Amino acid sequence: MDQMEQLWAYMQEDIKADKIAQQIRRSALRQKLEKTRDFILRQQNEYKNIEEQVAVSIDRADVISDAIRHAEEQLQAIQQRFDENPPDTQEAAHAMVDELEKCRRTIQSYEKEIREIHKSSNLYVSKVPSITQNIVQRKAEFDTMKAAYSKETESLKKEEETQRALAAEKAVGISPELMEAYNAVKRQISPPMALLHGGMCTGCNTTQPNAALRRIEQGEGIVECETCGRILMMRKG
Ligand SMILES: [Zn+2]
Structure with missing residues (x-):
């Protein structure tokens, strides 16, 4: 997984x-x-x-x-x-x-x-x-x-x-770095992760900048929503 x-x-x-x-x-x-x-x-x-x-x-x-x-x-x-x-x-x-x-x-x-x-x-x-x-x-x-x-x-x-x-x-x-990032975000906002849907963070309904979208698509590490700070993830399939 x-x-x-x-x-x-x-x-x-x-x-x-x-x-x-x-x-x-x-x-x-x-x-x-x-x-x-x-x-x-x-x-x-x-x-x-x-x-x-x-x-x-x-x-x-x-x-x-x-x-x-x-x-x-x-x-x-x-x-x-x-x-x-x-x-x-x-x-x-x-x-x-x-x-x-x-x-x-x-x-x-x-x-x-x-x-x-x-x-x-x-x-x-x-x-x-x-x-x-x-x-x-x-x-x-x-x-x-x-x-x-x-x-x-x-x-x-x-x-x-x-x-x-x-x-x-x-x-x-789960890698310790990812878990650490998760816990850090969770101290600020919970739930600490949100799905990306139609280019928008479903946690706060804000459209994400293209650069962030690209990074998520390419699976380039942790990308946080610029507005609510949640860790964004894209559902595959
Ligand atoms: Zn958000």
């Missing part, structure tokens, strides 16, 4: 196998499975996001705690100074009181910030149980669906396997 004829015969079986694979992919259960998987992924991302937010909050709270400690030390230093060396003028006394006040206000504002950080952290953390529950629940649903899907596709997969084996038999003897 002519190489092109052989490739053509291979394509018939190859396309049949692809159709079965497509049937498996288009299963309603599979679509549900994918939706559930996406939901689980989103929840996992949210969980990760919370972890990150909490980590950032903890870092920020540490920084502020240090600042509070520092301000408290300052406050103590001022008080110590007051005890050891009481101000002798009213002006000096006022200045010291101002300094103390400033220090206290700083501490208060830091403490307020810490409370806010804790509040938002708690809010994040409070979402964790429902997220975890969602993940666990959907994961269980996913597993049940997956089992049903496997059962559903088992027979189709066997059918596909048989069909692929049949195609493989037809592929025996």
Whole structure:
């Protein structure tokens, strides 16, 4: 058998196998499975996001705690100074009181910030149980669906396997170069071959240039349709 004829015969079986694979992919259960998987992924991302937010909050709270400690030390230093060396003028006394006040206000504002950080952290953390529950629940649903899907596709997969084996038999003897060209075209368009009829590609109904027609007639290697890219072949006899 002519190489092109052989490739053509291979394509018939190859396309049949692809159709079965497509049937498996288009299963309603599979679509549900994918939706559930996406939901689980989103929840996992949210969980990760919370972890990150909490980590950032903890870092920020540490920084502020240090600042509070520092301000408290300052406050103590001022008080110590007051005890050891009481101000002798009213002006000096006022200045010291101002300094103390400033220090206290700083501490208060830091403490307020810490409370806010804790509040938002708690809010994040409070979402964790429902997220975890969602993940666990959907994961269980996913597993049940997956089992049903496997059962559903088992027979189709066997059918596909048989069909692929049949195609493989037809592929025996086809040159690797031709097979490679076939697969390259198939990645772009399927079916990847088209018959030439009345000078036209029957894949896309475009008239082919004379040079291409001549090359096909003379069996000069692989000729692809200029419009759709399919490998063209002429039926002999
Ligand atoms: Zn074409």
